[in-house]
Amino acid sequence: MELDATNTPKTVRLSFEGTAIEAPAGATVAAALLAADIIAFGTRPVSGLPRGAFCMMGTCFECMVEIDGIANRQACLETVQEGQNIRRMPPRIPTKGQGDGDD
């Protein structure tokens, strides 16, 4: 965690679905969202049920978000950045050309 001259963590400003939130520099995106009382990071593609960070260590893949336009980021493994734009995962329809591939 980055501290300033008075030993206070620096603050980073980012947004989730357009709403501004603040987080200490060095925090993970998942921690920032949870600290802002955002528990449901998105919904399950099949059941539509809410989903959010579970393991906080990169193994469960429940914390997927879109960061600055790139889908499929693990919020628990990404560090907050000034001005970051976090969104829920867009619908992933595998057969409709909405994947990450190049066609």
Place this chain on the structure above:
Amino acid sequence: MQDYDVAVVGGGLLGSAFGWGLARRGQKTVVFDEGDRAIRTARGNFGLVWVQSKGQNMPEYAAWSLRASQLWQDFAAELTENTGVDVHYVKQGYNIVATEAELESAIAGQDRITAGMGDKAYGYEVLDHKTLKAVAPHIADSVPGAIYTGHDGHCNPLFLMRALHQDMQAKGAHYQPNTRVGAITPRADGGFDLTGEDGTLLGSAARVIVAAGHGAVNLVRDLGIDLPVHADQGQVLVTEKVSESMSFATGTVRQTDNGSFLLGASSKQIGMDTRTDLPTLAEVARYCISVFPFLGKLRLQRAWGALRVMTPDGCPVYQQSEAHPGLFSFACHSGVTLSSVHALEVAKWVSEGNIPSEFNVFHPRRFDV
């Protein structure tokens, strides 16, 4: 007097099905299951309930797989009714292959099965590209077709394990996790004592089923039983979760109930090694993408390796010791598929103390020639 009617050693796919089936038959049952240190194939399989291509070398195995599939729907429904756990069984599967050569060899395989089974044979259809495309619109243009039997499908094998464990305990079976059986000792009264690694007595039982997968080999060797199984490693890839688009399974691709696609599975004989490696995973991905190009657009999330419990001919081994009647040792690949017959039929054999003679073909003495 022994503590239990039956002690099951191993709580993987075989042991759980036996434990459930025995408890359901009112047998006083205990299941001893080693912990996470053990090789646990039940946690690493693909989840197919699959009939076609099985038993090309043994018609009895083809018939046994068919019987398993016929019982699966009711088996799954009973588990769900009793536990509330949906095992997500879907009886829909096509053996979709990538090349003409594969289709030819799959057809030849089905013909061998049909010839072997005679009038007990099940029908199968060869779907050409166009017919297949109507049910599987996302196949590659190069896919020649598929084989369809109406008997193949898939389930969530982890929920299957959970339902079996939950319901066997609700039916009074004792499930003892983190308990490795170190020795099975015949008692003077005809039963068996089971002891732990440190020699402490875990309990006694009139009959014992050893269903410990790879852990069984050494355990039964001490009792003069040869269990001819080896490890056949399979690596599986898992994609990101996406919206529902495919209800059927193929032999190598299926979408799970939570939206992930599973791509499988390699086959390598490299001993007790569960590690994944990039060339193998790349080949698994390449093959599956050659059948379903859209898979190439999905992000991979994880991969795993697991060890098939493989017999020399790929068919099950079911045996009761002649020297120690009441001691059964069972091992096989395709433990998901066969879980219905294991639970509903093999459990009956054990509760009655006798493997019916029509199943003698599964005795490992077949390898002694």
